[in-house]
Amino acid sequence: MEEQIAITLNNVSKCFKRYAKPADRLKEILLPNKDYSERFWALQDISLEIHKGQTIGIIGRNGSGKSTLLQIIAGTLTATTGNVNVNGRVSALLELGSGFNPDFTGRQNVFFNARLLGLSQQEIENKFDEIVGFADIGDFIDQPVKTYSSGMFVRLAFAVAVNVEPEILIIDEALAVGDIYFQQKCFDKLAYLREKQTTLLFVSHDMNAVHRLCDRAILLDSGRVSLWSEARQVIDLYEVNLIKHITQLSKIESMEQSDNSNSGFTSNAVSQDQDIDAEIVGSKSKSFDSGKAKVVFAKLLNISDQQVRVIISEQLIKLQIGILFLQSFDDPLIGFQMRDRTGLMIFQTNTFMMNKVIGSVSKNTLVEVIFEFKLPLFEGEYTITVGAANKGKGQWSFEEGLLQVYDSCLLKVSKNQESIIWFGLVNLSPSVRIQKYDNELLKR
Numbered sequence: 001m002e003e004q005i006a007i008t009l010n011n012v013s014k015c016f017k018r019y020a021k022p023a024d025r026l027k028e029i030l031l032p033n034k035d036y037s038e039r040f041w042a043l044q045d046i047s048l049e050i051h052k053g054q055t056i057g058i059i060g061r062n063g064s065g066k067s068t069l070l071q072i073i074a075g076t077l078t079a080t081t082g083n084v085n086v087n088g089r090v091s092a093l094l095e096l097g098s099g100f101n102p103d104f105t106g107r108q109n110v111f112f113n114a115r116l117l118g119l120s121q122q123e124i125e126n127k128f129d130e131i132v133g134f135a136d137i138g139d140f141i142d143q144p145v146k147t148y149s150s151g152m153f154v155r156l157a158f159a160v161a162v163n164v165e166p167e168i169l170i171i172d173e174a175l176a177v178g179d180i181y182f183q184q185k186c187f188d189k190l191a192y193l194r195e196k197q198t199t200l201l202f203v204s205h206d207m208n209a210v211h212r213l214c215d216r217a218i219l220l221d222s223g224r225v226s227l228w229s230e231a232r233q234v235i236d237l238y239e240v241n242l243i244k245h246i247t248q249l250s251k252i253e254s255m256e257q258s259d260n261s262n263s264g265f266t267s268n269a270v271s272q273d274q275d276i277d278a279e280i281v282g283s284k285s286k287s288f289d290s291g292k293a294k295v296v297f298a299k300l301l302n303i304s305d306q307q308v309r310v311i312i313s314e315q316l317i318k319l320q321i322g323i324l325f326l327q328s329f330d331d332p333l334i335g336f337q338m339r340d341r342t343g344l345m346i347f348q349t350n351t352f353m354m355n356k357v358i359g360s361v362s363k364n365t366l367v368e369v370i371f372e373f374k375l376p377l378f379e380g381e382y383t384i385t386v387g388a389a390n391k392g393k394g395q396w397s398f399e400e401g402l403l404q405v406y407d408s409c410l411l412k413v414s415k416n417q418e419s420i421i422w423f424g425l426v427n428l429s430p431s432v433r434i435q436k437y438d439n440e441l442l443k444r
């Protein structure tokens with residue numbers, strides 16, 4: 001079957017008027033026959049064909065034209081030249097606030113927006129609980145949105161945009177807003193829409209997110225397509241360009257500071273108690289609960305057994321889990337998994353997989369398990385899911401699942417100032433050997 005085309009752009013360019021001084025704009029209003037502006041081409045000669053069901057990342061440095069491109073596809077801006085053809089119902093999450101009436105309540109805005117997106121009154125009523133459940137803003141749904149925090153605003157806007165079952169979903173950086181739980185929920189929803197063959201266009205500066213969500217990507221550079229290819233290749237080129245750019249900047253900086261020789265690293269100044277803004281959230285959202293066991297506690301401790309929520313990368317940490325078994329079991333196991341802010345599972349294990357036997361437990365037995373490990377992760381927030389089951393077999397498999405509590409703990413990993421400089425998910429702590437061969441040696 002021939003693949004359907006969702007979006008076609010033919011030689012699209014966008015020109016904005018710019019004024020050197022604000023007064024020039026005013027002068028032009030007062031003297032309409034004079035032109036005080038200069039022309040600025042934010043997009044130049046963009047031609048693309050996006051197939052139905054593709055997920056496309058749009059990346060590029062600040063000002064490269066990403067938002068302008070999204071707005072032209074979403075129809076909120078018109079191209080100066082070229083033509084755009086969009087085939088399907090578009091739901092767009094662009095600038096914060098666009099599409100919402102500040103004086104309307106959240107509820108009214110949901111109906112208003114969903115109507116604009118082509119849903120009937122009945123369809124919106126059917127979807128309303130799902131949208132509000134997703135946004136999770138409580139009683140604020142009946143308050144005017146002008147009273148919302150920016151986080152609440154994005155929650156509601158995102159909830160509407162993704163739950164109206166769009167054929168084409170356009171998102172501009174919205175995933176960067178909101179707490180880790182909401183971000184994970186958004187990623188899960190986008191993964192679901194992707195499975196349902198929704199065409200997704202996604203602007204982000206977060207390359208992990210682009211990598212996770214997108215098949216292909218567009219790299220914009222000064223309003224032109226620099227590369228349109230597999231996401232991995234485009235991200236690689238973007239990162240190489242970024243490194244080159246940063247290198248250039250730092251060369252200029254070091255020339256400027258050549259008289260300042262004091263450029264050494266500072267010693268490790270981050271303390272365990274500093275910057276604690278994470279919290280143990282307990283059984284926040286139960287993904288599975290058989291009613292046969294429950295989590296009594298899930299705590300992160302440092303090596304001195306003090307409860308912590310901020311951990312310096314590469315330090316030892318203990319995860320202390322208490323499970324109360326409400327029935328007797330002959331061979332229970334307890335485990336955990338760690339996920340990053342995109343919901344990506346980084347690690348999981350359990351007592352069975354570690355060849356540790358809890359042994360049979362009678363009704364109302366509390367079992368405490370302590371996992372101790374190093375945390376060589378990149379700085380950021382992570383969540384821990386705690387689970388229990390009976391009779392393990394193979395990898396994360398068992399005869400009877402008892403509970404799985406997502407987001408039992410939230411932890412924040414902070415940078416280890418004494419470590420090497422590195423980037424990625426896990427510090428592989430590489431060793432390195434360098435050898436130099438002089439000319440004489442090479443001739444031999």
Ligand SMILES: Nc1ncnc2c1ncn2[C@@H]1O[C@H](COP(=O)(O)OP(=O)(O)OP(=O)(O)O)[C@@H](O)[C@H]1O
Pocket residue numbers: 016017018040042060061062063064065066067068069
């Ligand atoms: N209404 C406008 N009038 C004049 N110039 C504009 C207008 N909108 C955008 N621009 C300019 O067009 C260029 C591209 O802007 P755009 O917002 O599309 O970039 P971007 O890649 O999304 O940037 P960022 O990553 O910072 O969000 C920028 O130089 C911007 O200043």
